[in-house]
Amino acid sequence: MTPSRIILMGYMGSGKTTVGRALAKDLNMPFYDLDWYIESRMRKTVKQIFDERGEDGFRVIERNMLHEVAEFENIVVSCGGGTPCFFDNIDYLNQQGETVYLKCTPEVLHKHLSMGKTVRPLLLNKTPEQVKTYIEEQLQVREPFYSKAKHTVDVTLMDNYEKIKISVAKLK
Numbered sequence: 566m567t568p569s570r571i572i573l574m575g576y577m578g579s580g581k582t583t584v585g586r587a588l589a590k591d592l593n594m595p596f597y598d599l600d601w602y603i604e605s606r607m608r609k610t611v612k613q614i615f616d617e618r619g620e621d622g623f624r625v626i627e628r629n630m631l632h633e634v635a636e637f638e639n640i641v642v643s644c645g646g647g648t649p650c651f652f653d654n655i656d657y658l659n660q661q662g663e664t665v666y667l668k669c670t671p672e673v674l675h676k677h678l679s680m681g682k683t684v685r686p687l688l689l690n691k692t693p694e695q696v697k698t699y700i701e702e703q704l705q706v707r708e709p710f711y712s713k714a715k716h717t718v719d720v721t722l723m724d725n726y727e728k729i730k731i732s733v734a735k736l737k
């Protein structure tokens with residue numbers, strides 16, 4: 566798949582960044598991780614933005630930065646987990662390129678997130694049990710947005726990112 570923009574979406578811990586970076590390298594296309602782009606443009610971490618402006622403030626910045634990134638052509642983009650679920654972002658993303666939902670069960674997401682070292686503001690100050698319930702509940706709310714992506718790859722049983730990357734690259 567070599568369209569002008571490949572846009573990866575899915576819940577935190579689904580592998581968007583790892584897969585996107587590897588895919589971009591293979592396809593020789595620049596890679597943009599939306600969170601990293603926000604951090605470099607704002608000169609603040611996502612956590613600092615959440616602390617200073619709350620989630621609502623972060624979502625406004627996220628939408629604005631998304632529109633900036635989407636100006637670029639021939640790119641691979643990994644969105645933040647919430648990006649498609651606010652404003653009209655999902656429709657906008659579908660207009661901008663080939664959107665791919667990396668779908669995963671709450672159990673596997675929970676496993677990935679408990680192994681990861683990245684600070685995720687939405688999961689801070691929660692016990693592992695609370696995180697599990699939170700993921701399950703949030704996925705139900707977000708699934709209708711994610712499922713509007715043009716392509717879905719079920720990554721639940723894919724035990725390494727290489728396999729996921731190959732599946733995404735094969736999409737037509």
Ligand code: S3P
Nearest residue numbers: 576577600611645646647685686
């Ligand atoms: C969020 C996911 C994060 C980041 C922010 C909010 C979410 O990105 O944008 O912490 O609402 O799911 P990742 O999915 O890359 O962790």
